[in-house]
Amino acid sequence: MNAYRRLFSGPLGAIAIAVALAALAMIVAGVSPIAGFSALFGGALGGTSDIAETLVQTTALLFPALGITLAFRGGLFNIGAEGQLLIGGLAAGAVGAHLHAPTAVAAVVLLGLGAIAGGVWGGLAGWMKAYFNANEIISTLMLNFVAAALASYLVVGPLRSPQATGAETAPLPHSAWLPLIVPDTRLSISILIAIALAFLLRFVLTRTIFGYELRAVGEAPEAARRNGVQMRRMTWLTLALSGAISGLGGATIVTGVMHTFNTELSPGYGFTAIAVALVGDLDPLWVCVAAFGFGILESGGLAMQAVAQVPKDAIHVIEGCIILILAARRYVATRTESAPV
Amino acid sequence: MMDFVHGALATLVLLTLVKSAPIVYAALGGVISERSGIVNIGLEGMMTGGAFAAVVASYATGNAAVGLVAGVAVGALLGFVLGYGATKFKVDQIVAGMGxxxxxxxxxxxxxxxxxxxxxxxxQVHALGRWYWLLILFAFVCAFALHHVLYRTPWGLRVRACGENPRAVTSAGLDPLRFRLYAAVISGALAGLGGAFLSIGEVNIYSEGMTAGRGFIALAAVIFGRWTPWGATGAAVFFGFFEALQFVLQGRVAWLPSEAMQALPYLAALVALCGLVGKVRAPASDGVPY
Structure with a gap:
């Protein structure tokens, strides 16, 4: 029983079950799984532009997934990546529209702003946790909705571009666009930033004192506290950094893909990223691999719908099942004891 | 002007009741599962499932009552998935709820x-028609019933004990996991009922995203109401009132953006979470597998 449970509660088991479920969804929709999967993978990996689009989705998922990884490793349940992503994108879009600077300067400024904004948003939950003992699961979740309302208010009202047909900010000047890796696609250098960040995060987690303390707090908070880790500082810092990574991701979507900001920035990347982080077993490098896998699902899902008539929403059911299966493993020590001191 | 005020007030009161009911159902669902020790982040999904199932069943049978039952059943089924995972496999309840x-x-x-x-x-499908006023009333009956069950019956005492100290329940010779499983199923059923109310009560279709975060608002109501049935109900009505107010004031009060009111339940929950409105304490073993 134990071996069975371990096998199927691991990422491999989840993937196997997900593939089976996907096949089932295709059969229910009256499509042979072979046709369905070939449409899925053909759409995601069939040509240069398809691969580029898959990598765009990969990048969009990778940033929040890395942010979530950091928070989970630190024992904090950040389910607010969606809001942090949005706020980061909002900051980049609001300032980027009026920023006329050389590309390198603009990129640094806008991505930095996105990271700061996301960091503030995440740090807010961290501050509430550190000083008021407010459960971060609920606060990060609630802040998602506050972020959505704020963004919606700003793009409908003060930040709305008079030229735009929809509710969005003025477009970014070309000089503020992130350079593309593959011409005529939407794939910008943001994927390189994300991968570099993954290596950096792994280094920080495994090779620095800060990372050691962060993991200690995550795995044995009481031991960490007794060994002199400043729990309050660690709490808000972890969530702020986690939010900053997601915010940076939001800024790369604005500067690299959308070139404007509106509330359609994320179709739920921040939530899917939880699954990505868990499938990647909270190891930044494996998270990259997992993000690529989910990127295939996200971009191939559309092709699967168009070519094989399998509704793309089946993808979300599959993602949900993966999350459900992986929930059987404990990632975050549930902390119920009183205020961190 | 006076006519408008009177009309608007009447609309506001009725609309508050209509908008509160689904949140009350889901919030009561949240109260019972969290009191038993299972955090239910999946309320939103259970509402969605209930709303969709109600429409499917009503479409298939042409009978809205069947739709209502189907909504409750699917909600309960999703509650069972969460409860079974939480008790049998000790899953991380937050992650499972998101799933x-x-x-x-x-x-x-x-x-x-x-x-x-x-x-x-x-x-479009057959809706509940006038019956839905009864369903609004029933939400408050449920609040009363849940209060009674939780605080006045042995079963309720045991459920609360499971949320505070499951070991004590074990040492009394009872199985806390069973109580938790039941609580999760009831929680799902209530959320499913709330969802069905949205789709075949208020309107007569299911449209994507129609729950619009009400499951999460209900979660906020649970916290704001400090994990008690009446508290959560009061908070749900409070949030329902602001949703109704948004409709009544639409386009009339320019200085107050509707987004501010959309954000209000969440801001209220954040404030409550910080302990700024009296002491807020979740059940001690809420979310802790046993």
Whole structure:
């Protein structure tokens, strides 16, 4: 029983079950799984532009997934990546529209702003946790909705571009666009930033004192506290950094893909990223691999719908099942004891 | 002017009741599961599942009552998934709840295309008609019943004990996991009922995203109401009032953006969470597998 449970509660088991479920969804929709999967993978990996689009989705998922990884490793349940992503994108879009600077300067400024904004948003939950003992699961979740309302208010009202047909900010000047890796696609250098960040995060987690303390707090908070880790500082810092990574991701979507900001920035990347982080077993490098896998699902899902008539929403059911299966493993020590001191 | 004020007030009161009811149902669901020790982030998904199932069943049978039952049943089923996972496999309840939300939203969207071949919204179905006023009333009956059960019956005492100290329940010779499983199923059923109210009560279709975060608002209501049935109900009505106010004031009060009112339940929950409105304490073993 134990071996069975371990096998199927691991990422491999989840993937196997997900593939089976996907096949089932295709059969229910009256499509042979072979046709369905070939449409899925053909759409995601069939040509240069398809691969580029898959990598765009990969990048969009990778940033929040890395942010979530950091928070989970630190024992904090950040389910607010969606809001942090949005706020980061909002900051980049609001300032980027009026920023006329050389590309390198603009990129640094806008991505930095996105990271700061996301960091503030995440740090807010961290501050509430550190000083008021407010459960971060609920606060990060609630802040998602506050972020959505704020963004919606700003793009409908003060930040709305008079030229735009929809509710969005003025477009970014070309000089503020992130350079593309593959011409005529939407794939910008943001994927390189994300991968570099993954290596950096792994280094920080495994090779620095800060990372050691962060993991200690995550795995044995009481031991960490007794060994002199400043729990309050660690709490808000972890969530702020986690939010900053997601915010940076939001800024790369604005500067690299959308070139404007509106509330359609994320179709739920921040939530899917939880699954990505868990499938990647909270190891930044494996998270990259997992993000690529989910990127295939996200971009191939559309092709699967168009070519094989399998509704793309089946993808979300599959993602949900993966999350459900992986929930059987404990990632975050549930902390119920009183205020961190 | 006076006529408008009177009309608006009457509308506001009625609309508050209509808008509160689904949140009350889901919030009561949240109270019972959290009091038993299971955090239910999946309320939103259970509402979605209930809303969609109600429409599917009403469409298939032409009978809205069947739809209502189906909504409750699917909600309960999703509650069972959470409860079974939480008790049998000790899953991380937060992660599992998020999974349920994704499955329900994706499943409903998949079902729309598969069953009706139209993404976005279902065809029109038979709705509950006037019965839905009864359903609004029933929400408050449920609040009363849950209060009574939790505080005045042995079963309720045991459920609360499971949320505070499951070991004590074990040492009394009872199985806390069973109570938790029941509580999760009831929680799902209530959320499913709230969802069904949205789709075949208020309107007569299912449209994608129609729950619009009400499951999460209910979660906020649970916290704001300090994990008690009446508290959560009061908070749900409070949030329902602001939703109704948004409709009544639409376009009339320019200085107050509607987004501010949309954000209000969440801000209220954040304030409560910080302990700024009296002491807020979750059940001691809430979310801790046993």
């Amino acid at each position: 349920i939300n994704l499955i329900a939203a994706g499943g409903a969207a998949y079902g729309l295309v598969l069953l009706y071949n139209q993404p976005g919204a279902s065809p």
